[in-house]
Amino acid sequence: MTSTATRTAAGLTPGRRPASQLALGLLVAAGILGVSCLLSLAVGTKYVPPVDVWNALVDPGNSYADTVIASRIPRTLLGLLVGAALAVAGGIMQGLTRNPLADPGLFGVNTGAAAAIVTAAALGWGGATSVWVALPGAFAAVVVVYLVGSGRGPAMPVRLVLAGVVVSALLTAYIQSVTLSLPAVFDAYRFWVIGSLAGRNPHLIVEVLPFIVVGLVLALALSGSLNALALGDDTALALGAHVGRTRLLGAVATTLLCAAATAAVGPISFVGLAVPHIVRSVTGADHRWLLPYCVVVGPALLLTADIVGRILVSPAELMVGVVTAFIGGPILVLAVRRMRASA
């Protein structure tokens, strides 16, 4: 019983797919991501055939189509970055807390960022959605969660999750009381909170890029330690894993990724929760495969959602945050229905 559980947790079940298959799958996923990037540049109020998109990318001219495509490049790049960031953050969070329901927002990252942005808007600072407001807010929230969750002993998953619930609840109450008493802030907040790739300042990409890159590198470097953590703290310690250090670095990576993503496009629900779930059905629980898959599948899902949002109510657009929920929700339900009878 125990040995089966630990083997499943480490992804070492006898039924695990061979590495060659997994690598092939990763390539296929990357191909899908490439197609979705191309489509993201092609589809919109003005449709540009993919061949023209390719030509415009290889040899940019001054035609109308080229201008249209250029206007879609920022949101595509943002989609790539944010999708990868959220999916990987979700993967780490689920590994750290050993809870498949964990969502990157669990440690208060999103609410911290939102609270900072609402405060900035209430105080009347311009450019309130900028990274430099959201990041400190997110980090402050996570630090509080970590301090409350750790106490004197090592940070345990259950305590961290509970501390996250506490901090998120208080911050949400704060956000609600500020937005409900200041109509102007509420008016701006209700559009920000939905999460959208459209109409963002291209400058944002450069601002959030370093945070997301550092976060991704840190995450991929941690993937082996996360596997050890999945065995339980005691076993992981016995195997020589640095449990506390892994958890701390994992929290840092998640915070970097989530805060940067939220600062760039607003809180986008569900990508961080659903993508690791979808990926796990292919890769099993081995983080060394799970996280790279997340890097590829996350943006593919986000960009597809963005494209769907442009088609559905054309010529208007549906915000990507709405679409991810309505794509991710049914996918999750399907995944649940395919679960083995034991679950």
Add this chain to the structure above:
Amino acid sequence: MSATTLRLGGWLSLPVRRRSVVVGGALAAGIVVIALLSLTLGRLGIAPADLMPAILGHSTGPDAIVFEVLRGPRLVVGIAAGAAFGVSGALFQTVTRNPLGSPDVIGLTSGASAGAAAFGLLWTGILPLPVGALVGALAAMALVWLGTGRGFSSPARMLLVGIGVSAMSLAFVQYAITRVGVEQATVLASFLNGSLASRTWGHAALIWVSVVVLLPCALLTTRRLQLMEMGDEQADALGARSAPARSWAVLIAIGLATAAVSVAGPVAFIALTAPQIARRLTRSAGPNLVLSALMGAFLLTLADLLTQQSPFAVQLPVGVLTAVIGGIYLGYLLVAQWKKGTV
């Protein structure tokens, strides 16, 4: 452990512990005090001497209006809705064996929000938001029931499907809030936080009938649920058929939460914290249904009293305050527990 057994004929025997009785009595007294305060305090408060006539319906003039229209229904709805949330949360936490289990996690409260938002968006002013909340909650539960592929018997599946339904509902709510004018959006956002303002005796009748019918049903499941805390196999071996028991418990919990949400809006934190606080205060295992009910009623009426009387929070819906109270108390418990080193 000082426990006596309460027997009612041959079919009901409940062990009653002294500590639970003391805590329960204190909570009941607390609710009475809050009720008196909420009727007598403030500019419109009924003078203590005139209170009895007003309650018995003998008074005329302002006192009658204050009791019959302004504060009476609100208080009565608050007590029953709080109790319903508390019991519902206790059942969910026991059934899912997850301390974070609550009607929120399986998408009930977000479904209710989406229903209210849809009614606010589509049929402005024709049908009241509470009807929308009722329809939304039921629709969300129907989706969860269909989505799991096996009804309400598998908690793990319900949680996952619930997250999907919840994400879709909340995305719809946020979308709806961006589609209406600021004024209407503020009203909607206020209801979506959970509010007891301007309730009627009709609401009170609905929620009290639900509680009076469903609470005894919930109590009948208690013994089986206690056995199920040892795991399904053990419980089955001891004669508690766990799968049907779980389905019944979930149905009852859904009924209670739906009734509460339709009269009070999605006041989220009560269902999560009331059972936890009750369990920690009494230091006993099992679902603690009666104490969870009392604790829920106590928390909700206390929060509502504070929203009515606080000079700072006059405009705020009670849901904001319950989040603060629940959050602070959970945080306090967490810190207290790690000081003792028990979590």
